[in-house]
Amino acid sequence: MDRFLEILEGAPVQSGIFTPENVLLSLLLAFVLGQVLAWVYYFTHSGLSYSKTFVQSLVMVTVVVALIMAVIGNNITRAFGLMGALAIIRFRNVVKDTRDMIFIFCALVIGMAAGTQAYIIAIMGTILLTMVSTYLHLTGFGTHQSHNGFLRFSLKEHIGPRHPLPGILKRFCGSFTLISVQDSGYGSSEVEYAYQLMVKNAKKNEKMLSELEKVEGIENINLTMQEVLLEV
Numbered sequence: 001m002d003r004f005l006e007i008l009e010g011a012p013v014q015s016g017i018f019t020p021e022n023v024l025l026s027l028l029l030a031f032v033l034g035q036v037l038a039w040v041y042y043f044t045h046s047g048l049s050y051s052k053t054f055v056q057s058l059v060m061v062t063v064v065v066a067l068i069m070a071v072i073g074n075n076i077t078r079a080f081g082l083m084g085a086l087a088i089i090r091f092r093n094v095v096k097d098t099r100d101m102i103f104i105f106c107a108l109v110i111g112m113a114a115g116t117q118a119y120i121i122a123i124m125g126t127i128l129l130t131m132v133s134t135y136l137h138l139t140g141f142g143t144h145q146s147h148n149g150f151l152r153f154s155l156k157e158h159i160g161p162r163h164p165l166p167g168i169l170k171r172f173c174g175s176f177t178l179i180s181v182q183d184s185g186y187g188s189s190e191v192e193y194a195y196q197l198m199v200k201n202a203k204k205n206e207k208m209l210s211e212l213e214k215v216e217g218i219e220n221i222n223l224t225m226q227e228v229l230l231e232v
Contacts, residue, residue: 022117023070025119026066026069026070026114026115026117026119027063027066027067027070027114029066029114029119029122029123030062030063030065030066030067030110030111030114030115030122031059031062031063033062033110033114033122033123033126034058034059034060034061034062034063034107034110034111035059036126036130037058037059037062037103037106037107037110037126037129037130038055038056038058038059040129040130040133040134041055041058041103041133042055043134043137044133044134044136044137046137049096049097049100054100058103058104058107061104061107061108061111062107062108062110062111062114063111064111065107065108065111065112065115066111066112066114066115067115068111068115069111069112069114069115069116070115106125106129109125110122110125110126113125148196148197148198148199148225148226149196149197149198149199149205149223149224149225149226150194150195150196150197150223150224150226151169151176151193151194151195151196151197151221151222151223151224152192152193152194152195152220152221152222152223152224153192153193153212153218153219153220153221153222154190154191154192154193154218154219154220155190155191155193155217155218155219156189156190156191156217156219157189157191157217158181158191159193164215165212165215165218168208168211168212168215169195169197169208171208171211172199172200172201172204172205172207172208172211173197173198173199173200174198174199174200175197175198176195176196176197176198177195177196178193178194178195179194179195179196180192180193180194181193181194190219197223199225202225205223205225208223209221209223
């Protein structure tokens with residue numbers, strides 16, 4: 001137990017020799033910390049581009065980098081040889097989300113720390129990253145929830161000064177802007193309207209729609225709420 005604690009505290013490796021127990025501990029620790037990193041990513045992920053293979057890759061990258069650092073050791077020749085080997089490999093995968101790229105870098109750093117037997121740094125770094133990611137996720141830091149929406153409908157006449165529709169929008173929206181007015185044509189008197197809305201409370205959208213449906217002459221009501229995160 002004392003030997004294990006001594007290794008975990010990052011006791012210097014004599015003459016740059018990586019003993020089997022040190023290498024095994026480095027790989028096991030990288031595996032555990034890689035899973036912690038992957039679970040943090042899984043629970044704090046939001047958006048449309050979730051990938052199971054990416055989550056699994058975070059664990060594998062951490063272990064592989066730890067193994068690479070153990071192979072290199074203090075040998076400069078091996079380091080240059082590994083750089084040359086990696087230069088041959090072309091990574092064509094495009095990381096769409098900046099947050100995904102940050103997690104990849106974290107996996108690399110944790111793997112390097114574990115592989116070079118800086119165990120305390122690896123553990124403390126993982127804990128700190130977990131705390132930061134959880135805080136950002138729970139607080140919604142940086143989120144701008146303006147509840148942007150687009151309202152489209154058709155009327156049998158143009159909206160006049162005393163029309164009830166603007167009053168309804170004022171009740172449910174912080175602001176609204178008319179972005180288009182178009183006659184339907186083909187001998188019809190219908191007019192198609194499109195508004196951009198800043199909804200006060202998205203939970204009251206159904207009530208707003210029910211109020212709009214009561215307006216005489218209104219048809220084809222369509223409300224589209226803009227997603228907080230849109231990815232292509």
